[in-house]
Amino acid sequence: MLQTKGVALEVRLSAYIDGELGEAEKTELDALLASDEDARALLDKLKAGSAFGNGAFEDFLHDPVPLALVRQIKQGSGISPKSERVATANLPKRSAHIWPRIVAASTVLLLLGGVAGFILGSATNIAEPTRMANERSWLDEIAEYHHVYSRQREHLVEVPAAQGEKIETWLASSVGVTFRIPTLDGKGLTFEGARLLVVDGNPVAQLVYRDREGEIVAICFRKQAAAPPSGDFIETIRGDLGFVSWQRNGASFVIVGPSSNPALQDLAETAAAAI
Amino acid sequence: MRPAADTKDFRRDLVSMLPKLRRFAMTLTRNANDADDLVQEACERAIARSHLWSGEGRLESWIYAMTRNLWVDEVRKRKVRGGGGMVDIFEQDELNTEAAAEKAVYASQVQKMILSMPEGLASVFLLVNVEGYSYREAAEILGIPIGTVMSRLSTARLRLAAMLSENTERRA
Numbered sequence: 001m002l003q004t005k006g007v008a009l010e011v012r013l014s015a016y017i018d019g020e021l022g023e024a025e026k027t028e029l030d031a032l033l034a035s036d037e038d039a040r041a042l043l044d045k046l047k048a049g050s051a052f053g054n055g056a057f058e059d060f061l062h063d064p065v066p067l068a069l070v071r072q073i074k075q076g077s078g079i080s081p082k083s084e085r086v087a088t089a090n091l092p093k094r095s096a097h098i099w100p101r102i103v104a105a106s107t108v109l110l111l112l113g114g115v116a117g118f119i120l121g122s123a124t125n126i127a128e129p130t131r132m133a134n135e136r137s138w139l140d141e142i143a144e145y146h147h148v149y150s151r152q153r154e155h156l157v158e159v160p161a162a163q164g165e166k167i168e169t170w171l172a173s174s175v176g177v178t179f180r181i182p183t184l185d186g187k188g189l190t191f192e193g194a195r196l197l198v199v200d201g202n203p204v205a206q207l208v209y210r211d212r213e214g215e216i217v218a219i220c221f222r223k224q225a226a227a228p229p230s231g232d233f234i235e236t237i238r239g240d241l242g243f244v245s246w247q248r249n250g251a252s253f254v255i256v257g258p259s260s261n262p263a264l265q266d267l268a269e270t271a272a273a274a275i
Numbered sequence: 276m277r278p279a280a281d282t283k284d285f286r287r288d289l290v291s292m293l294p295k296l297r298r299f300a301m302t303l304t305r306n307a308n309d310a311d312d313l314v315q316e317a318c319e320r321a322i323a324r325s326h327l328w329s330g331e332g333r334l335e336s337w338i339y340a341m342t343r344n345l346w347v348d349e350v351r352k353r354k355v356r357g358g359g360g361m362v363d364i365f366e367q368d369e370l371n372t373e374a375a376a377e378k379a380v381y382a383s384q385v386q387k388m389i390l391s392m393p394e395g396l397a398s399v400f401l402l403v404n405v406e407g408y409s410y411r412e413a414a415e416i417l418g419i420p421i422g423t424v425m426s427r428l429s430t431a432r433l434r435l436a437a438m439l440s441e442n443t444e445r446r447a
Contacts, residue, residue, distance in 0.1 A: 045436045
């Protein structure tokens, strides 16, 4: 245990709060606090600072982490996180090394333009750009819905989790995709219920979960007969939201949650196996 | 050499630790750009040295200490390059709060206030008050004496209390 005799009272009281003092010093400070109003006020001030700081530091955990860094750690080398940052509306201006990035981006755009021109000019296959555009639109709309619904406290879902069977029947007939509600309790997600969304005039099912920190994670899916079957899980970051999408059995799926959640890919793989 | 499965587990642990590691890095660098670069470097080093991790104690402590060491090296390099340097917080005449707060451009207002605290305060507060490390553990991670942990912690708490009071008055 620490010896703090002779040091400033605020330092001693701070150690008192943390239980770092020996019994004798603790007893001494207990007696002081019982008789000295100023000492009590100082203790309250220290405690108020602790509580305020705790709340503020909690918020730091919700900042998005660099996606490329997550990938690099998961997969090993081969990706340079410095050139692939999380795209977020809240990102600061990044002054360092901006010109090389602009030149590189311009070069890529020039190349893409050339490739796109060749593709369009030869008119042999425009399905891929169209699919990519559709994918963008679908994720954008999911992101907008998620921003709105995830903030709803009392009306988070249309049909609550208790009516699981009803949700499966209702959404399967509405969306045209047969599914089971994945149980993700083992991954720290509690099923809250479901919603029916509309994207590009087509119905989209949304299964809503809440994680241990109260963050909302949702699985959205729609019928998409033209979607090529693929076992790939594609990770995307849009601002403060992360997405992992996949195609299966004539349907498109995407799991959406905070981009700071490093487990989205794992959740997507678990959900894909269970849905 | 670690078995492949262990390495995979280590990487997974590292990924799940990223938000906390980034938060710790922010308390050292006090701006997001440097924090992200520091986290990247720390992760690369941790993976390269994962065979040295004994598996005992908190992995976070090991990575935090590595992160702190990397940051001290970086500050030294900048000192050599720029002719300036890191001044001990208790030797500083004037607190460079505005510049630090400006750098924290994508933190919330309160986060900015936290990061505007003089160097060394936020990291001690984070480790002890938020993450529950003992004074001794925090001192080992940060490479400072326990007495410094104690004094920085009480200073941080009083500064945070003052920020809370300012915030309350501004809202009233």
